[in-house]
Amino acid sequence: MEQQYNDFINSLTGDYVEDLNAIYDEVQKLSLAGEGELAQKLLNYGQKLMAEHRGGEDDYRSLKQDGAGIDKFYTLLDAVFAKTLDEDMEGAKEFIDRMVDEVDFLRTALEALDSGEKFYSFQSMVEEVICRVERDGDRLPILGPEIDMWLTLRGGVAAELKDYDGARNYLEKALAVNPMSTANYLTLSKVARQEGDMEGAKAYNQQAFESSYLASDFSQCFSNEGYFLFKENKPSLALAMSMIAKDYDPDNDAAEGNLIMIGQRFGDPEPASKEEFLNYLKARNIKGAPDPDRVEILKRVAEKAEEEGNIDFAMEIYINLDAILKDEAIHKKIHELAAHYERDEEEDCCDHHHDHGDCCGHHHDHDDCCGHDHDDCCGHHHE
Known part of the structure; x- marks a missing residue:
């Protein structure tokens, strides 16, 4: 135990925040592994660090106390x-x-x-x-x-x-x-x-768009916009938003509810044109997909997971990106990773026979989605 303790202490960087984070991680890992004595010794060291450092601007309390x-x-x-x-x-x-x-x-x-x-x-x-x-x-x-x-x-x-x-x-x-x-x-x-505060609801939904990176989250954001527009008697835009929400997540019940309400009140309206759709997003300062820099972050996380052998996690990220971006390169990557599984697992993963008709739960022929080509429907290109 003493050697393991010394090796860990010697691995610390001297940076207060990094070292406390490292100690926290190690204490949790040791506690879960049943090595309570070593975990407590490291926790004591962390508490000593805090006692010496307390009062600094980047100070904080250790919150993990014991298993x-x-x-x-x-x-x-x-x-x-x-x-x-x-x-x-x-x-x-x-x-x-x-x-x-x-x-x-x-x-x-x-x-x-x-x-x-x-x-x-x-x-x-x-x-x-x-x-x-x-x-x-x-x-x-x-x-x-x-x-x-x-x-x-x-x-x-x-x-x-x-x-x-x-x-x-x-x-x-x-x-x-x-x-x-x-x-x-x-x-x-x-x-x-x-509470009836529609402007507040819109403001929070806009912030949700900004933080989103999951297709399901974008789906919820778009279905909210569809509801706001329905209440404002703008059926074409409401329909477009709700269709995009269903495109990102076919199981979005809120978007399905929007479509039913639109049909009951407005009959069979045409979805908004691509120009009208994009102008609405621009006016509301909404990005309907992750920022390109964030997409690159997600790709790097997936690549790192793949390098470390965590294929499930890499697949989860790629499938999510594919649902948002409809990117053939990402789609191809999913099939490459699926090859790591047994054949029956591969079929379960993508649920198709490589005809790309409905791979990973969505279609790739978005020619008429919301009355415009999906390759640019959210204000960016899906190249």
Whole structure:
């Protein structure tokens, strides 16, 4: 143990934030592996670092205390999910509130947030990578996903219980620790809409567009725009937005609901022209697909995952990009990666026989989508 401890300490860089992040990761890994004694020794070292450093502008508190706290957090989280599945939001709220009382590191984190300490908490590695790359030079430390998870759940349950002030409070805090969270912008947009604040709903939806990198998130953003336009009696644009939403995610129930409402009120309108569609996006300062720089970040993450043998993760990223961009090079890459699987697994992955008619859950003949060619429907080219 002593040699392992010394080797780890010697591997530290001397940078306060990087070293605390490294210690946090190692303590969590050791705790999960049952090496509690070594984990505690490293935690003590991290606490010593903090005691020496406290008072600096980039200071923060260590939130991971022990494996028992993590176990308690996820045990209660399971209870929360069980209650939400039963649509018992009051019961879910009780378990969420218990987490603060019974999980020390969570309570410490929330106290730190309330006192103005700044840190990040991401629920996915992709969110973390995008944030770090796009905010180059931002030295805020990154904690585990639990803080973001708790704030998101608490805010979402508050919204379901129509406690809109509480929902905004918790969801805005969630965005403070995870500015990449499209889901929280979308929930805030929903809250504003339920309160009758359509301008606020639009503003949050615009921010959701800016943070999105998943096809499903873009789908929700577009279906929201379709609803706003339906309420404004603009059926052609509402139809175009809802069709794009369904194109990105065929299972988008909100977009399907838009289409039904449009048909009931307006009969059978023609979708907006490409020019009208793009002018609307431009006027609202909306980008209907990831920024090219973000696309490159996602491709690099996928390439790194592939290099490390994590084919499932690489496939997940490429399939998402393919759903958004309809890029034949990315589509080809998916088939190359699928070759790593057994033949039956390959067929399950793409669910077709290489005819490219409906590969990965969407068609590639977007000639009439929203009344314009899909290669430029979102204000960028899908080359």
